[in-house]
Structure formats: C-alpha cells, structure tokens
Amino acid sequence: MTGPESRTCPTLLPLPDCREREWARQAIALLEGDGRRSADTHLLKPLFPGLKGVSIYLKDESTHPTGSLKHRLARSLFLYGICNGRIGRDTTLVEASSGSTAVSEAYFARLLGLRFIAVMPSSTSRQKIQTIESFGGQCHFVERAGEVYDVAMRVAAETGGHYLDQFTNAERATDWRGNNNIAESIFRQLDSEEFPVPEWLVMSAGTGGTSATLGRYIRYRNLDTRLCVVDVENSAFYDAWRTGDALITAAGSRIEGIGRPRVEPSFMPGVIDHMIRVPDAASIAAAHVLSERLFRQIGGSTGTNFFGLCWVAANMMASGKEGSVVTLICDSGQRYADTYFNPAWLKAQGIDISPYRQMLDRFLDTGQFVPPG
Numbered sequence: 553m554t555g556p557e558s559r560t561c562p563t564l565l566p567l568p569d570c571r572e573r574e575w576a577r578q579a580i581a582l583l584e585g586d587g588r589r590s591a592d593t594h595l596l597k598p599l600f601p602g603l604k605g606v607s608i609y610l611k612d613e614s615t616h617p618t619g620s621l622k623h624r625l626a627r628s629l630f631l632y633g634i635c636n637g638r639i640g641r642d643t644t645l646v647e648a649s650s651g652s653t654a655v656s657e658a659y660f661a662r663l664l665g666l667r668f669i670a671v672m673p674s675s676t677s678r679q680k681i682q683t684i685e686s687f688g689g690q691c692h693f694v695e696r697a698g699e700v701y702d703v704a705m706r707v708a709a710e711t712g713g714h715y716l717d718q719f720t721n722a723e724r725a726t727d728w729r730g731n732n733n734i735a736e737s738i739f740r741q742l743d744s745e746e747f748p749v750p751e752w753l754v755m756s757a758g759t760g761g762t763s764a765t766l767g768r769y770i771r772y773r774n775l776d777t778r779l780c781v782v783d784v785e786n787s788a789f790y791d792a793w794r795t796g797d798a799l800i801t802a803a804g805s806r807i808e809g810i811g812r813p814r815v816e817p818s819f820m821p822g823v824i825d826h827m828i829r830v831p832d833a834a835s836i837a838a839a840h841v842l843s844e845r846l847f848r849q850i851g852g853s854t855g856t857n858f859f860g861l862c863w864v865a866a867n868m869m870a871s872g873k874e875g876s877v878v879t880l881i882c883d884s885g886q887r888y889a890d891t892y893f894n895p896a897w898l899k900a901q902g903i904d905i906s907p908y909r910q911m912l913d914r915f916l917d918t919g920q921f922v923p924p925g
C-alpha cells in the first residue's frame with residue numbers, strides 16, 4: 553500500500569446505492585414482525601400429588617408457530633446470517649437437521665422468499681417431512697445420521713448457497729445475556745412464584761444450544777440455579793462431558809431432536825453442572841405418562857426432559873430439599889404418531905415402556921422413586 557495511487561485523495565464519485573442492504577432491512581423487519589405477533593410461550597405448572605415441597609414447571613415451546621423450540625433457533629440463525637451479510641435476496645439456504653430445525657427454517661425461508669434445502673436422515677418422521685415440503689422446502693435424504701454434515705456442506709457448495717449450520721452456530725446465534733432469550737423468559741415468568749430461583753434447570757441436548765444459553769445465563773445473572781443436561785442412548789455428549797473424550801457413536805439417536813453421533817460444536821460442557829443418561833424406554837415411557845397427565849401428546853425429547861426432571865425432584869425430596877425445577881416441552885407428540893405412540897414401532901424396536909411407566913406413575917402419585925428391575 554505504498555504505491556502512488558494509495559497516496560492520492562479519493563475523487564468524488566456517486567456513492568453506491570447498496571440495494572442489497574434494502575433487502576436485508578426488509579428481511580429483518582419481517583423477522584421482527586414474526587416475533588412481535590407471538591406472545592411468550594406458557595410456563596406450565598402441573599400439580600402431582602406425590603411431589604411434596606417441589607414445584608415443577610414446563611416451558612411449553614410446542615406452541616410456537618412452527619411447533620417446537622427450533623422456532624427461536626431458526627429466527628436467530630436467519631438474523632445471524634443476514635446481519636453477517638451471508639444471506640441475501642438470492643441465497644439458497646441449506647441445513648443439516650433431524651427435522652425440527654428444518655421445519656422452522658423452511659417457514660422463515662418462505663417468509664423471506666428464499667429457497668431452502670434440508671439434509672436429513674431418511675428415518676425423519678413423515679409429519680416433519682410433509683411440513684417442510686408444505687412450506688416449500690426441499691428434502692435431501694441420507695442413510696446415516698452422521699452423514700448430514702458433509703452432505704449439507706456439499707449441497708451448499710454446489711448451489712452456491714449458505715449452510716446455516718445449526719450445530720456450529722446455535723450457541724453463538726443466540727444472545728445469551730438476554731434479549732428475551734428462553735432463559736430470560738423463564739426467569740421473568742417465575743418472578744412471583746413461591747420459589748422464583750429454581751434449584752435446577754433440566755434440558756436435553758441436540759445442538760446443545762439451549763443448554764448453553766441456560767447455563768451461560770444463570771452464570772451471567774449470578775443465580776444459584778444449577779443445570780442438569782439429560783442425554784440419551786447412542787449419543788456422544790454424556791461421555792464427552794464426563795471424560796472429555798470426543799468419541800463418535802456409530803448409531804443415531806432414536807429420540808428425534810436430541811442425542812448426537814458426535815460432540816457438536818454448540819455443546820458447552822463447561823456450563824453444565826450435572827449430566828445423566830436416560831434409557832430410551834424411560835424417555836418414551838415418560839412421554840406417554842406426561843401426555844396422559846397433560847391431556848395432550850408431547851414428543852420424545854420432552855419425555856427425556858421429564859424423566860430427568862423427575863429424577864432431580866426425587867433426589868431433592870430424598871434429601872429434604874424444597875424448591876422448584878424447570879424443564880422444557882420441546883415439541884408436540886403429534887409429530888410422532890408413527891413412532892413413540894405406535895405400539896408396532898415400539899415392538900419392532902424391542903422397547904418395553906411398561907416398567908418405566910409404572911415407576912413414573914408411582915413416583916408422581918406417591919413420591920416413591922423405585923427404578924424397575
């Protein structure tokens with residue numbers, strides 16, 4: 553930069569009109585409108601006779617316009633991409649997903665008039681695939697869950713598109729200090745409750761983004777709340793947290809939305825106070841039990857969350873501790889009519905949920921937590 557040209561004063565030229573910025577301004581206004589038209593999601597407080605001294609709360613993320621907690625994530629990933637100048641008026645969007653994220657992203661892509669391609673395992677539930685296609689999204693299937701990342705990257709390269717990459721960007725696209733993120737919303741809604749600062753938050757991990765937001769927020773706000781992350785079978789998160797080993801599992805998780813074959817970049821082990829691993833039969837039994845007690849179906853990962861919440865509550869009761877515990881309803885069970893709520897599917901998977909059902913019913917009615925077998 554020492555040539556003669558770098559020393560000459562810039563001549564007056566018409567400034568560029570930056571029309572691309574106009575598209576981005578309109579896109580952000582559309583995304584803000586979607587948020588403004590939505591009320592906050594409910595914080596439910598179901599009452600169970602066996603739970604003495606422990607208040608439990610369920611943050612119901614199934615009521616977002618696209619039916620899951622991924623509505624928040626998709627909105628954040630779109631804002632992140634637009635504000636970073638990666639998404640413009642002609643950008644094809646590509647994502648690797650087990651389904652829920654792609655549903656929400658397809659919705660926002662249609663809102664902004666952008667092409668959207670989801671790369672998903674072929675085992676993804678039929679209802680999710682139909683919803684993505686009804687929003688105008690395209691589905692690209694792979695056989696093994698672990699293939700989604702490379703294939704999504706390749707599809708993005710081939711189309712000259714933008715890989716939204718939820719597994720990398722979930723933790724950074726969400727404003728963890730506040731800005732009405734899920735943690736801030738929960739704590740605001742608990743504000744006038746008997747135990748406004750929960751003993752524990754319980755959350756499963758898919759990208760790990762939600763647990764990262766919850767864990768960072770409770771530290772940032774200097775709260776006494778602790779975070780328990782519940783993992784599932786065939787997932788790499790639990791061992792990574794316990795031993796620091798980043799093993800890769802061969803099989804995919806049977807609980808859609810959570811449990812990953814690799815440790816995702818958005819998973820932040822340092823903000824997690826405790827982790828447990830829940831058998832799939834227990835997750836699905838918990839989904840059935842909670843569905844019956846709420847009079848509506850909730851999804852498999854919510855079953856995992858609810859089992860973890862019961863386990864934490866049982867531990868508190870065993871040590872005579874009072875307080876509140878919070879977890880999330882991640883999505884509705886209507887998406888899983890063919891799987892978790894289908895006896896033939898359960899049989900084919902070799903899953904018997906009845907011992908865990910009995911155990912959970914007994915716990916919720918009497919407070920006695922007696923694992924089966």
Ligand SMILES: *Cc1c(COP(=O)(O)O)cnc(C)c1O
Pocket residue numbers: 620621622652653722756757758759760761762763808809810851853854882883
């Ligand atoms: C993504 C997802 C989760 C986990 O949330 P993360 O923030 O990605 O860890 C749980 N349940 C369902 C249904 C999901 O789609």
